[in-house]
Amino acid sequence: MRRLFCAVKVPLNDALEKAMEAFRQELSEARVNWVSPQNLHLTLKFFGDTPNEQVDGIMEALHLGAANFPPFSFSVEGCGTFGSTRQPNVIWLGIRNSKTLEDLYHSLNHFLSPLGYEPDRKFFSPHLTIGRIKYIQDTLGLRALESEFNGQKFAKVPTGSFYLMESFLRPQGPLYKIVEEFKLGEGHRA
Numbered sequence: 001m002r003r004l005f006c007a008v009k010v011p012l013n014d015a016l017e018k019a020m021e022a023f024r025q026e027l028s029e030a031r032v033n034w035v036s037p038q039n040l041h042l043t044l045k046f047f048g049d050t051p052n053e054q055v056d057g058i059m060e061a062l063h064l065g066a067a068n069f070p071p072f073s074f075s076v077e078g079c080g081t082f083g084s085t086r087q088p089n090v091i092w093l094g095i096r097n098s099k100t101l102e103d104l105y106h107s108l109n110h111f112l113s114p115l116g117y118e119p120d121r122k123f124f125s126p127h128l129t130i131g132r133i134k135y136i137q138d139t140l141g142l143r144a145l146e147s148e149f150n151g152q153k154f155a156k157v158p159t160g161s162f163y164l165m166e167s168f169l170r171p172q173g174p175l176y177k178i179v180e181e182f183k184l185g186e187g188h189r190a
Contacts, residue, residue, distance in 0.1 A: 001049045001050060001051060001052070002049070002050050002052060002055065002166050002179075003047075003048060003049055003050070003166060003167045003168070003169070004047040004048070004050045004055070004058070004164060004165065004166055004167070004179065005043055005044075005045065005046045005047060005164075005165050005167060006043070006044045006045040006046075006047070006062060006108065006162060006163070006164055006165070007041035007042060007043050007044055007162060007163055007165055008041060008042045008044065008101075008157075008159050008162045008163075009040070009041050009162075009163060010040040010041055010042060010076065010128055010155070010157055011040075011155075011157070012037045012038065012040060013154070013155050015152075015153075015154040015155060016037070016040070016076065016093070016154045016155055017037060019079070019093065019130075019149060019152075019154055020034070020035075020037060020130050022145060022148075022149075023091060023130060023131060023142075023145060024131075026141040026142065026144075026145055027131070027133075027136065027141065027142060029137070029138075030133060030134075030135060030136040030137070031133070031134040031135040031136075032091070032131045032132065032133050032134065032136075033131065033132045033134065033173070034130065034131045034173075035128075035129055035130050035131060035173075036173055039173075039174065039176055040128055040130075041128070041165070041176075042095065042101075042126055042127070042128055044104065044105055044108055044162060045105075045108055045109070045112065045117070047117065054115065055179070057115050058112070058115065058117070058164065059164060059179075059180050061108070061111035061112045061114075061115060061117075062108060062111070062112075062162075062164060062180070062182050063182055064111045065104070065107040065108035065110070065111045065112075065182075066104075066108075066161075066162065066182040066183065066184050066185075066186075067185070067186070068107070068185065069100065069103070069104050069107065069184045069185055070184060070185040071158065071159060071160040071184050071185065072100040072101070072158075072159055072184070073097065073156055073157060073158045073159060074095055074096065074097050074098050074100075074101050074126070074156075074157055074159065075095070075096040075097050075153055075155070075156050075157070076093050076094070076095060076096075076128060076153070076154040076155040076156075076157060077093075077094050077095075077096045077151065077152065077153045077154065078093070078094040078096075078149060078150055078151055078152065079091070079092060079093050079094060079145070079146055079149045079150070080092055080094065080127075080146060081133075081142070081146070083133070085139070086139065087136070088133055088136065088139065088142065089132065089133050090129055090131070090132055090133065091129070091130050091131040091132075091133065091142070092127040092128060092129050092130065093127065093128040093130060093154060094127055095126035095127055095128070098126045101126055101159075102124060102126070104162075104184075105124050105126075106119075106124075159184070160183060160184055161181050161182055161183045161184055162181075162182055162184075163178050163179070163180065163181050163182070164178075164179040164180045164182070165177065165178060165179060166178075166179050
């Protein structure tokens with residue numbers, strides 16, 4: 001079994017690093033599992049524990065899904081949380097200009113569905129998770145940062161490929177390994 005997901009990698013820049021550090025400092029009293037800056041990614045599809053014999057089929061479906069999409073860009077802008085107002089559980093940075101990204105998501109699901117990987121029931125909401133909150137007593141500082149970063153542009157991300165990634169869960173945080181790169185619009189594997 002391999003723990004797999006499909007993602008667009010997001011390179012770290014100064015603005016992203018400063019925003020992530022501001023959240024870390026403000027929430028130093030909370031229990032938060034922070035995403036390592038080198039692990040920033042936008043998940044297109046989470047497969048979870050996957051039998052080895054299904055990996056080739058997944059790679060072929062991802063290849064087909066990527067073949068007709070030209071490279072594109074999206075913006076990382078604003079921030080927010082998932083969960084309730086009083087008990088948020090995820091801190092995220094937002095994704096804008098994501099129409100092509102959403103079309104890619106639907107294309108991948110079209111090719112993955114025959115393999116038994118149905119689209120998520122939730123509406124696709126592209127975002128970068130920067131932290132998973134385990135416990136927070138006071139959300140006032142978190143809400144202040146949300147207001148401060150509301151509408152702020154952190155990065156423009158050119159996207160020429162996406163990746164099938166394998167995740168290894170460790171106490172100090174997950175380790176991600178690239179299984180395969182899929183170049184957009186080239187009709188073949190990288």
